[in-house]
Amino acid sequence: MRNPSLKKKPITLFVATILCCLFTSMAHSKSILKDVRINQSDGETRLVLDLTEKVKYKLFTLNRPDRIVIDLYQTDLAKGLKTQIKKSGLINEIRIARNNSRRVRMVIETSEILFYRLSAIPKNSNPNHRLVIDLKKAFEGSKKLAASSVNRKKLIVAIDPGHGGKDPGAQGSQVIEKDLVLKISKKLKKLIDEEKTMSAFLIRDNDSFPCPGNKKNCRQQESLSERISRAKKGGADLLISIHADAFSDSSVRGATLYALSDAKKIRRGSDYKAMYRPKTKNNIRRQSKSSRKSLSRLTGDDLDAQDQSIEVGKHILKEMMKEIRVRKKTPREAEFAVLKSTSIASVLIETSYLSNKNDEKFLINPRNQDKIVAAIVRGLKSYSASTRKELAKK
Numbered sequence: 001m002r003n004p005s006l007k008k009k010p011i012t013l014f015v016a017t018i019l020c021c022l023f024t025s026m027a028h029s030k031s032i033l034k035d036v037r038i039n040q041s042d043g044e045t046r047l048v049l050d051l052t053e054k055v056k057y058k059l060f061t062l063n064r065p066d067r068i069v070i071d072l073y074q075t076d077l078a079k080g081l082k083t084q085i086k087k088s089g090l091i092n093e094i095r096i097a098r099n100n101s102r103r104v105r106m107v108i109e110t111s112e113i114l115f116y117r118l119s120a121i122p123k124n125s126n127p128n129h130r131l132v133i134d135l136k137k138a139f140e141g142s143k144k145l146a147a148s149s150v151n152r153k154k155l156i157v158a159i160d161p162g163h164g165g166k167d168p169g170a171q172g173s174q175v176i177e178k179d180l181v182l183k184i185s186k187k188l189k190k191l192i193d194e195e196k197t198m199s200a201f202l203i204r205d206n207d208s209f210p211c212p213g214n215k216k217n218c219r220q221q222e223s224l225s226e227r228i229s230r231a232k233k234g235g236a237d238l239l240i241s242i243h244a245d246a247f248s249d250s251s252v253r254g255a256t257l258y259a260l261s262d263a264k265k266i267r268r269g270s271d272y273k274a275m276y277r278p279k280t281k282n283n284i285r286r287q288s289k290s291s292r293k294s295l296s297r298l299t300g301d302d303l304d305a306q307d308q309s310i311e312v313g314k315h316i317l318k319e320m321m322k323e324i325r326v327r328k329k330t331p332r333e334a335e336f337a338v339l340k341s342t343s344i345a346s347v348l349i350e351t352s353y354l355s356n357k358n359d360e361k362f363l364i365n366p367r368n369q370d371k372i373v374a375a376i377v378r379g380l381k382s383y384s385a386s387t388r389k390e391l392a393k394k
Helices: 004-029 140-146 177-193 220-233 307-320 357-363 368-392
Strands: 031-041 044-051 057-060 065-074 076-077 090-099 103-111 115-119 129-137 155-161 199-201 236-247 256-258 284-286 303-305 346-355
Touching: 031 090, 044 065, 044 090, 065 115, 065 129, 076 103, 103 236, 103 307, 103 346, 129 140, 129 284, 140 155, 140 307, 155 177, 155 220, 177 199, 177 236, 199 256, 220 236, 284 368, 303 357, 307 346, 357 368
Parallel strands: 031 076, 155 199, 155 236, 236 346
Antiparallel strands: 031 044, 044 129, 057 065, 065 103, 090 103, 115 129, 256 346, 284 303
């Protein structure tokens, strides 16, 4: 009879050889973080990680301080790689260290809560596998509106009479939307300018269709973008877009106010996400660094604020309800182009329905137009008073 142990030795040796090769291959396939590059532009920062191989990674965000954490598995650090990188753009500091034997951890401390996205770019003409983290400001408009409502600076309001020129808007039996909203907008500007703490300007002050570079004609989307651009160039803290609605069911009537939460201002289909924000009762508070600063000296950088478009919309609606019929008692969310900018707070007001005879009759009456604009201004003042009260708390 043969000795069974003699048969097993070649098999055992073969398996051991295979396992050795496998572990050697795994060791050689470990990626190396070669470089960390940062590029920045106005309000945006891009971070690029150059790696020798594709890696498994995990990303999460934390608060206090605001930071993005990336774990890179089966990764080594290149010799001479900087493991601490100082402030650049929206990044305050980057720290890189081996967290344990299995992973390298990168902690990206940011200047504030931001929108972020991560993209993995495989090797092509570039010999490196790249992880790209894009950062951009998320709450700039909210912080700017809140600060301007309480500091010594005047609150600047851009008023956008909807449509204009080739675009008539909704058609009533006695008036067309573009003409009606221009009249209301001019009255609103006049009333705001009478306030010591506010000033206003019009996106269009005649029957024109706003186009980039003052072109005579442009596409609808170009005109909508131009309205936001003009508001920004004018230094507006708030954009109010004035419209009149229409519907196939002529019995529908009443005013509606639209506004978006900051998180919903991300373009549909975008990969951007908002960093973690702890739940709080209020959408506005001072940052700790500005706790002793007087209200008159506060800037947007001194505040942690979000969703102020909705907040100011609530105050305007509350005042409008005292004067006119409203269809919805709270701001509605809709992805209108003029509401999508994260750098400026905005609301869109459908003053009522031209498709309803009673609403149209109400809207063309100059006295009722005065009631509408007076309610809007009271809403702005109410928002400022509420914000001042909240920020005065210690």
